[in-house]
Amino acid sequence: MSRLKEQTIRSETIFEGRVIRVQLDEVRLPNGKTSTRELVKHTGAVSVMAVTKEGKMVFVRQYRKPLDKEILEIPAGKLEPGEDPKECAARELEEETGYRAQNLKPIVSFYTSPGFADELLHLYEATGLSEGEANPDSDEFVERVELTLEEAFQAMESGEIADAKTVAALYIWHNRVLTEK
Amino acid sequence: MSRLKEQTIRSETIFEGRVIRVQLDEVRLPNGKTSTRELVKHTGAVSVMAVTKEGKMVFVRQYRKPLDKEILEIPAGKLEPGEDPKECAARELEEETGYRAQNLKPIVSFYTSPGFADELLHLYEATGLSEGEANPDSDEFVERVELTLEEAFQAMESGEIADAKTVAALYIWHNRVLTEK
Numbered sequence: 001m002s003r004l005k006e007q008t009i010r011s012e013t014i015f016e017g018r019v020i021r022v023q024l025d026e027v028r029l030p031n032g033k034t035s036t037r038e039l040v041k042h043t044g045a046v047s048v049m050a051v052t053k054e055g056k057m058v059f060v061r062q063y064r065k066p067l068d069k070e071i072l073e074i075p076a077g078k079l080e081p082g083e084d085p086k087e088c089a090a091r092e093l094e095e096e097t098g099y100r101a102q103n104l105k106p107i108v109s110f111y112t113s114p115g116f117a118d119e120l121l122h123l124y125e126a127t128g129l130s131e132g133e134a135n136p137d138s139d140e141f142v143e144r145v146e147l148t149l150e151e152a153f154q155a156m157e158s159g160e161i162a163d164a165k166t167v168a169a170l171y172i173w174h175n176r177v178l179t180e181k
Numbered sequence: 182m183s184r185l186k187e188q189t190i191r192s193e194t195i196f197e198g199r200v201i202r203v204q205l206d207e208v209r210l211p212n213g214k215t216s217t218r219e220l221v222k223h224t225g226a227v228s229v230m231a232v233t234k235e236g237k238m239v240f241v242r243q244y245r246k247p248l249d250k251e252i253l254e255i256p257a258g259k260l261e262p263g264e265d266p267k268e269c270a271a272r273e274l275e276e277e278t279g280y281r282a283q284n285l286k287p288i289v290s291f292y293t294s295p296g297f298a299d300e301l302l303h304l305y306e307a308t309g310l311s312e313g314e315a316n317p318d319s320d321e322f323v324e325r326v327e328l329t330l331e332e333a334f335q336a337m338e339s340g341e342i343a344d345a346k347t348v349a350a351l352y353i354w355h356n357r358v359l360t361e362k
Contacts, residue, residue, distance in 0.1 A: 002244065002251060003322070004242065004243065004244040004251055004322045004323075004324070005244050005251070006244055006246055014195070014196045014203070015195045015196055015203055015205075015219075017205070017217075017219040018217070018219065019219045019296070019297050020203075020219050020221065020297055022195070022196055022201075022203050024196075024198070025246065027246060029320055029322070030322045031319075031322075033319075033320065035320045036198075036199070037246040037247075038196075038198040038199065038200045038201050039246060039247045040201065040221055040247070040297075040298075041247075042297070045296070061185065062185065063183065063185040063186050063187055064292075064295040064296065065187055065206065065208060065218040065220060066218075066220045066221070066222075066292075066295060066296070066297060066298055066299040067292060067295055067299055070183060070185055070186070071292075071295065073295070076296075078296070108337065108348055109343070110343055110344050110345045110347075110348045111245075111247075111248060111252075111343055111344045111345065112293045112294040112344075112345050113293040113294055113298065113300055113344075113345070114245040114247060114248055114252060114254070114343075114344045115200070115226070115245065115247070115257075115259070116200050116201055116221075116223070116247060117221075117247055117294065117298070118247040118248055119294055121345070138212075138214075139210055139214065139216045141184070141185045141210065141211045141212075142185075143185070156289065162290070162291055162292055162295075163291050163292045163293075163294075163295045164291045164292065164293050164294070164302070164345035164346070164349065165345070166291075167289055167291045167349055168345065168348055168349045168352060171349065171352035171353050171355075171356055172352050174356055175352055175355055175356055175359060178356070178359040178360065179359065
């Protein structure tokens with residue numbers, strides 16, 4: 001058995017929401033002591049890096065209630081239980097920005113905040129974009145924004161780009177540009 | 182007023198833990214309809230990119246209860262309310278890895294999961310490392326691991342490196358290496 005693993009003694013659901021489920025676990029630590037762990041259960045999410053043929057990345061401006069402000073993010077959305085991440089990525093890209101992708105390639109998947117949440121985010125790269133009509137969900141209000149690499153890094157400096165997946169996407173994009181040179 | 186903003190009608194605390202507070206808000210959407218928002222409140226966190234003079238990045242292997250597995254992450258820790266992020270970064274680096282940094286430079290700060298959480302993570306770069314003794318918290322069990330850039334990307338491929346801050350740190354590190362060439 002692992003020397004680092006914690007054994008669950010007791011597990012209690014505290015809250016069952018539309019987006020998250022909150023669970024409080026009592027655990028036995030590797031040193032034999034007990035502690036509690038606060039867990040946020042989430043079905044996971046997808047996000048899409050999409051660069052237009054003009055060399056601009058596609059973002060959406062969105063009000064985020066937890067932050068009480070608008071930020072610029074790459075298109076993203078929550079997975080429904082059992083949903084195929086790639087299909088979800090294609091749908092979210094089109095709904096939020098109007099762009100359809102000929103190809104969607106998985107780049108990397110990561111846990112957004114492994115200390116308390118199990119949310120796994122799948123990042124895709126969209127290529128072969130064609131433009132249609134955006135069609136966001138009825139309770140989703142987003143505005144499409146397109147930025148060059150330089151503009152995007154400026155937006156990160158100014159705090160307009162401010163979330164993990166979008167920051168990671170910018171560095172991945174920059175690395176592509178540096179490698180292709 | 183912003184066309185995207187949501188107005189809070191009612192706010193209720195569902196759970197108050199040691200690490201998170203869970204809040205359920207009723208909001209008025211830009212189209213006048215109402216909806217609910219599930220919010221996880223968190224005091225924020227710090228993390229540290231530290232590259233040794235041998236050119237290896239410093240990671241910790243840690244069991245994460247929400248994932249029920251061990252992953253490799255850059256050293257990190259939760260901020261206490263009002264705590265200075267830089268002091269927290271220095272402390273977490275030393276406690277978890279034994280390394281002291283002569284300099285800690287802020288690289289970028291990002292929200293880990295802005296759809297439901299307000300956790301803001303501050304990423305620092307440590308330079309001028311000197312080695313001492315690791316001294317983790319009593320309920321924290323971590324093992325130090327050092328990897329080259331190539332090994333770190335392999336660990337990401339294999340899923341051992343699997344969280345947002347560490348993935349971002351790897352691409353930032355790669356970016357540095359590409360730019361310095």
